[in-house]
Structure formats: structure tokens, C-alpha cells
Amino acid sequence: MYPNLAGQKGLYLLKQLKAFKHKERTNPIMLSQAKGLSDQDMKDLASYFNSLR
Ligand code: HEM
Known part of the structure; x- marks a missing residue:
């Protein structure tokens, strides 16, 4: 239900936020x-979050 953000691409995370x-x-x-x-x-x-494994 809650996405795991660790290791997700930084540009993607920025776009979603x-x-x-x-x-x-x-x-x-x-x-x-x-x-x-x-x-x-x-x-x-x-x-x-991008820096996490
Ligand atoms: C109590 C804390 C949090 C809860 C319960 C929560 C819950 C959720 C939920 C339910 C979604 C899916 C939304 C949808 O598409 O309908 C989501 C997505 C997301 N959340 Fe949170 N969130 C929390 C805190 C945070 C924080 C602190 C961040 C800061 C980085 C964050 C970043 C994101 C991002 C980037 C997505 C999109 C992920 C994707 O597209 O794969 N969230 N969150």
C-alpha cells in the first residue's frame, strides 16, 4: 500500500513530490x-532516497 522509495531514481521522486x-x-x-x-x-x-539501497 505504501511505496518503498529507497533507491528510486531522484528525478522520478522529485517529479512525484x-x-x-x-x-x-x-x-x-x-x-x-x-x-x-x-x-x-x-x-x-x-x-x-535515491542514495539509499
Ligand atoms: C506518514 C507518512 C507517509 C505516508 C502514510 C505515505 C503514503 C503514501 C501513499 C499511500 C502513496 C501512494 C499515493 C498514490 O499514488 O495514491 C505515497 C506515494 C509517495 N510518497 Fe508517501 N507517504 C508518507 C510520507 C512520505 C514522505 C515523507 C515522502 C518524502 C519523500 C514521501 C514520498 C512519496 C513519493 C515520492 C511517492 C510516489 C511513489 C511512486 O510513485 O512510486 N512520502 N505515499
Whole structure:
């Protein structure tokens, strides 16, 4: 039910976080996660999850 993000491509993660924030991808849980994030926050998160195995 909840996707495992470890090792996912950074560009993909960044795109999904932006999509949740801008309601282009609709999910109430992820909207509440993404709405307070800056562009830099989203880049940092994408880079972090990309760095995990
Ligand atoms: C309580 C914490 C969280 C819960 C319960 C949760 C739940 C979910 C759910 C249910 C989805 C699938 C949404 C859909 O397509 O309908 C999802 C996707 C996603 N979540 Fe979260 N999430 C949480 C926290 C986070 C955090 C902190 C991040 C920060 C990176 C994050 C990043 C993502 C991303 C990038 C996706 C898209 C994954 C994909 O397309 O494969 N989530 N999350």
C-alpha cells in the first residue's frame, strides 16, 4: 500500500513530490506531506532516497 522509495531514481521522486504538491497527482496523505516543502526540500529528499539501497 505504501511505496518503498529507497533507491528510486531522484528525478522520478522529485517529479512525484512536485505533482503531489501541485495536485497533479491526487492523494490526501501525500498532499499533506508535500504541501509544506520548498523546491530545495524536494530536491534534498529525492537525493536522499535515491542514495539509499
Ligand atoms: C506518514 C507518512 C507517509 C505516508 C502514510 C505515505 C503514503 C503514501 C501513499 C499511500 C502513496 C501512494 C499515493 C498514490 O499514488 O495514491 C505515497 C506515494 C509517495 N510518497 Fe508517501 N507517504 C508518507 C510520507 C512520505 C514522505 C515523507 C515522502 C518524502 C519523500 C514521501 C514520498 C512519496 C513519493 C515520492 C511517492 C510516489 C511513489 C511512486 O510513485 O512510486 N512520502 N505515499
